[in-house]
Amino acid sequence: MDNDADAESDVCARCAKTSGTCCTLTPGQEEYCFPLSASERAGMESAGANAAHFFLQPNTDPFVDNLCRLFPGETGTIRELFPSGGAHDRLAISPEGVCMLLGQQGCFLPRAARPLYCRLFPFWIRTGRELYFEMDRCQAQKESGGGGAGLLLRMRMTSAGVRTMYHELRKAWGLPEQA
Ligand code: SF4
Ligand code: SF4
Numbered sequence: 001m002d003n004d005a006d007a008e009s010d011v012c013a014r015c016a017k018t019s020g021t022c023c024t025l026t027p028g029q030e031e032y033c034f035p036l037s038a039s040e041r042a043g044m045e046s047a048g049a050n051a052a053h054f055f056l057q058p059n060t061d062p063f064v065d066n067l068c069r070l071f072p073g074e075t076g077t078i079r080e081l082f083p084s085g086g087a088h089d090r091l092a093i094s095p096e097g098v099c100m101l102l103g104q105q106g107c108f109l110p111r112a113a114r115p116l117y118c119r120l121f122p123f124w125i126r127t128g129r130e131l132y133f134e135m136d137r138c139q140a141q142k143e144s145g146g147g148g149a150g151l152l153l154r155m156r157m158t159s160a161g162v163r164t165m166y167h168e169l170r171k172a173w174g175l176p177e178q179a
Pocket of ligand 2: 016
C-alpha cells in the first residue's frame with residue numbers, strides 16, 4: 001500500500017480517545033519540541049491554524065543538542081541552522097503539555113497540512129536506517145506489538161514513504177539532500 005498522505009490513520013483517532021497520543025509532552029519539556037519551517041507554518045495556516053497555535057522558541061542549548069542527536073554527524077549544519085541567540089517556530093503547547101491543535105478526535109488539521117515531524121512519527125531515519133521511536137502510549141505500537149510491518153500497516157505507511165517524508169522534512173528544515 002502506498003502512503004496516503006491525506007488519509008487519517010484510524011489508529012491515531014483511537015489513540016486520541018484512549019492514550020493521549022504523541023501530541024502531548026511533559027510540562028517543562030516544551031523547548032525540545034521539533035522546529036517548524038516557514039513552509040510548514042504556511043501550510044498549517046492555510047488549513048486554519050492561527051498565530052495562537054505557534055510559539056517562537058529560542059534556540060536553547062538543550063534543543064540544539066537534541067537535534068544533533070536526531071541528525072548524527074550533522075552537528076555543524078544543525079548549529080548553523082539554529083544558531084545560539086536565534087529562535088525558531090514550534091507548536092504552541094498548553095500548560096498541561098497538550099498541543100493547541102489537538103481535539104477530542106485528534107488533530108484539527110487535515111493530515112496533509114500537519115507538520116512533517118507529526119506525519120512521520122513514530123518513524124525516523126538515522127544513519128540511513130529506518131527506525132521508530134518507542135512510546136508506551138502509542139496505540140499503533142500497542143496494536144502491532146512493536147515496530148516492523150505491523151506498525152507501518154497501522155500507520156498507513158510504507159518504508160519507501162517513510163524515506164520520502166523524511167527527505168521532505170530535511171528539505172523543509174534546510175538540511176542538505178542525502179544520497
Ligand atoms: S500539529 Fe496536530 S499532529 Fe502535530 S502535535 Fe499538534 S495535534 Fe498532534
Ligand atoms: S502515532 Fe502513535 S502515539 Fe501518535 S497518535 Fe498515532 S497511535 Fe497515537
